[in-house]
Amino acid sequence: MPIEPVLSPDLAGFSCLRCDTLHPVGDWFRGCPSCWESGSPANLRARYGEGRHGTASEAAVPYSCDFGTLTPGNTALIACPPSIAGGLDIRLKCEFQNPTGSHKDRCSAQSVARAKAAGYHTVIAASSGNAGVSLAAYARAAGLACEIAISAAIIDSYRQELEELGARCLVFETGIERWHWMEQRVEDPGVYAATNFALPAVGSSPFGIEGYKAIAHEIRDQLEGRLPAAIAVPHCRGDVLAGIAYGLAEIAGEGGTLPRLVAVDPFPRTAQILSGVWPVSAEIEGDAALLPAIGGGTTTFQSIRAVRATQGLATSVSGEVAEAMRLRFLSEGLDLERSAVVSVIALRDLAAEGKVPTDQPLVALLTGKGREGI
Known part of the structure; x- marks a missing residue:
């Protein structure tokens, strides 16, 4: 239907x-x-x-919009295994339980709903991972064409799933080439861009970002009306970070006390911008080879605003440390992508440094399920 x-x-x-x-x-x-x-x-x-x-x-x-079995949200909030929590009250927001295996479904549902309602015939994105798979699934459900600009280094399982979902994959060597292709493609009035292509980066569709607000509301309900001390989010260009901040503002009211949002990068990207070393528009180099889902050298004004609005923090976790933690979660029966577990590592580290309160629950966003190679 x-x-x-x-x-x-x-x-x-x-x-x-x-x-x-x-x-x-x-x-x-x-x-x-x-x-x-x-x-x-x-x-x-x-x-x-x-x-x-x-x-x-x-x-x-x-x-x-009723997407049937693709309806996102209402993911579980569970206690972190004691062997990993290290005595802290860390709760895990299980976004890998969304229909296609990642938090991106919340964004895709609103983006595709907008494209369908506004009469677009094609949705496009630059992604070699969860965002592309998610968008392709929702586009197919809506009867829209989908084109995904992918990297030549894409994981085989992602490309196979994109093709099975009917997406047209276009291969580019660099991220900038993908963005240039999107910029040209949206000159067609029937083409809807779901992800960023602007440089300096801006972020994804604001329709889609609204879908992330429900994460904040669900956390509040799952904590029986309370809010956590902090929410750690694997971070790239701040779509989910911004959406959670909007949801928290709805809960607490504009100007109310909010949990601290923690942007977790693969290298000190956002932290350097917050400290004034670089402007928001800067492209910052660093190693994200093992954490491609949160890679890239750019962040956005929406990221910085979300962190500052919640008196939050930015920190970083290396790919090697993330891989070790991924294996620990796997031994506990949770198969997660490396980029997902950086949120837990960040909360442990910040608590040890006295930078987040430990007398209230801490929430770590687990953004995506495990796949071979990630």
């Missing part, structure tokens, strides 16, 4: 994260037009009508 997305009547438009200008409901692939022109790009955030910004128990989202 074809999906029939329904636009929320409360959606008023999208406001710039930097200048707060309100733009009408539409697709702004490079974020705020005026901030883009000024050389200080920033993504947009959905705004809802007076008195409807989401509540403590329900996230406001742009579209309601």
